[in-house]
Amino acid sequence: MLSKLTEQFEKFALRTNPAYAIKFLNRMPPALLTQIQLMKFRQTLRLASIAPFYAEEFAKRKIDVSKIKHPSDLGDFFTTGTDLQKYGAEAFLVGRADTAFETTGTTSGKPKRVFFSNRELAEMGRASAIGLHQLGLRREDTVLSAFDVSFWVSPxxxxxxxxxxxxxxxxxxxxxxxxxxERASRYRPTVIFGEPSWLVRLSEIAEKRGAWKMKFLFAGGENIAEETRKKVESVWNAPFYLNYGQTESFGAIGVECAMRDGYHRNDLNFFFETPDVNSEGFGELVYTTLTRDVMPLVRYRSTDVTRLVDEPCACGLFAKRIAKIKGRVDEMIVCGMGNISPWVFAEILREVPLVSDEWQARVWHEDCRDVVELRVETAYANESHVRDAVVKNIRENLSSRFPDFQKNLEMKLYDFRVCPVERGNLRTARKLKRLVALAAPPVDEKSAAKTATVKKTEALSANGNGHSREEILWVVD
Ligand SMILES: [Zn+2]
Known part of the structure; x- marks a missing residue:
């Protein structure tokens, strides 16, 4: 009875305009929110258990869903991106879908597909409206969005x-x-949406040619270095906010506030956990969807490393936070080039004459731009005509095989450098790390090798889902 009442209260709160919704939700006692979450969790679990994937997994593990009260009762059961790829979206469906979106990039190169209904879209739109209202977006604003619409959920x-x-x-x-x-000047937008590296490039142009009065800039899709954020903010004299989300989550998992100290998390639509944390409380973010009835996800491994922050934020908003994302547990790096994984470079190097299988890609941030450097071991690397031919070949392959990455290069969202080196230079250990994120630009080869040893997380032990926890990359900071 109490659950029904709280559910009605929450529904009523969310269906009012965002200003009232924030007022209502700010008054909701935290214990009540937890109660609503667990009630929705149990509903979701019952619904999910009819999907072929969950039916089979729960049967195999002898999980009786009627006895599960809390996500942690599921023990070591999780859903992974690999499951979505291996079994296909259809194995997770329990209701009729109206639309689908795809992940923008993955470690294997095979996009994950996720299905949704229009009702779910409306629900996520409402939650996002609350976050954007909190940032100051109002009816009188003019928004121009440069989000890429191709299969991407955020637009x-x-x-x-x-x-x-x-x-x-x-x-x-x-x-x-x-x-x-050029074209924006006729609309004079007060708010611009785009990917971080794209907004950085736009700001460089505005710095030279003149900025106009803006309320804020809003980015989704990748992380950003704080120095770069400050640069963008100084050009427009307006705050630059980030959103954190995934296609699998249907966009917004969390959004920043004026404090820019982590993302206010969307506890109305998700149950968040970090089951396995290090001494500082950081671990992989895992979420269960609470309001989805087409393709619900139970304990989905985000592959992003963060910390759940339950202390109140100085901004006073009811929603708790997740800390800025520290990195990914897989080898994918999100940067100005796009979402890149080792297979991308293997594909770029395919059939390039004189190049061996010894190569390494390094990514770092320099002068407000991401730099992607591909180092390849080449025969006769000291001869300039060989070097020139190798570089030309690789650039041609990038352009013909990855038009999206080429497009981002032409837009100057990142700098692509090819560096042929003599044989026997790259492998310093038994395993050659293919993709490395550097915290700072390499000073010279010697010190670069030192920085290239990617910091490893402490105290994150191996788990049962195929991630080697020793290889967690700290991509940011
Ligand atoms: Zn806040």
Whole structure:
């Protein structure tokens, strides 16, 4: 009875306009929210158990869903991105879908597909509208979005959020920042949405040609270095906020507030856990969807490393937070080039004459831009005509085999450097680490080798889901 009442209260709160919703939710006692979450969790679990994947897994593990009260009761059961790829989205379906989106990049190169209903889209739009209202977005604002619409979930979610907020909005798509700058001047947007590296490039143009009055800039899709954020903010004299989400989560898992100290998490739509943490409380974020009835996900491993922050935020918002993402547990790096994994470089190097299988890609941040450097061991690397031919070949392959990465290069979202080296230079240990994130630009080869030893997380023991926890990369900071 109490559960039903609280559910009605929450539904009522969310269906009012965002300003009232924030007021209502701010008054909701935290214990009540937890109660609603666990009630929704049990509903979700019962629903999910009819999906072929969960039915089979629960039977195999002798899990009786009627006895599960809390996600942790599921022990070492998790859903992974590999499960989505291996069994396909269809194995997770329990209801009729209206639409689907795909992950923008994965370690294997095979996108994950996730299905949704229009009702779910409306639900996520409402939650996002609350976050955007909190950041100051109002009916009188003009929003220009440069989000890439190709299979990406975020443009659809924010478009729905804009409808609730009632603001004017136009979709530019991910066009070159120069073109955007020209065309934006006729709309004079007060808020711009885009990917971080794209917004950095736009800001460089605005710095030279002039910025206009902005309320804020909003980015989703990748992380950003704090120095770069400050640079963008100084150009526009406006705050630059980040959103954190995944296609699997249907966009917003959390959004920053004016404090920019972690993301206020979406506890209304998700149950978050970090089952396995290090001494500082950081571990892989795992979430269960609470309001999805087409393709619910139970204990989905995000592969992102963060910390659940339950202390109240200085901004006073009811929603608790997750700390800034520390990195990924797999080898994917998100940067200005896009979402890159070792297979990308293997594909770029395929059939390049004189190049051996010994190669390594390094990523770092320099002068407000990501640098991707591909080091390849080459026969006759000291001869300039050989080096030139290798570099030319690799650049041609990048352009013809990865048009999206080429597009980002042309938009100057990152710098791509090819560095042929003599044989026997790269392998310093038994295993050659293919993709390495550096915390700072390499000073010279010797010190670079030292920095290239990626820091490893402490105290994160191996788990039963195939991630080697010793190889966790700290991509950021
Ligand atoms: Zn806050």
């Amino acid at each position: 659809a979610v924010v478009r729905t959020a804009f409808q609730y907020l009632g603001c004017f909005h136009t979709e530019a798509g991910k066009i070159p920042p120069e073109e955007f700058y």
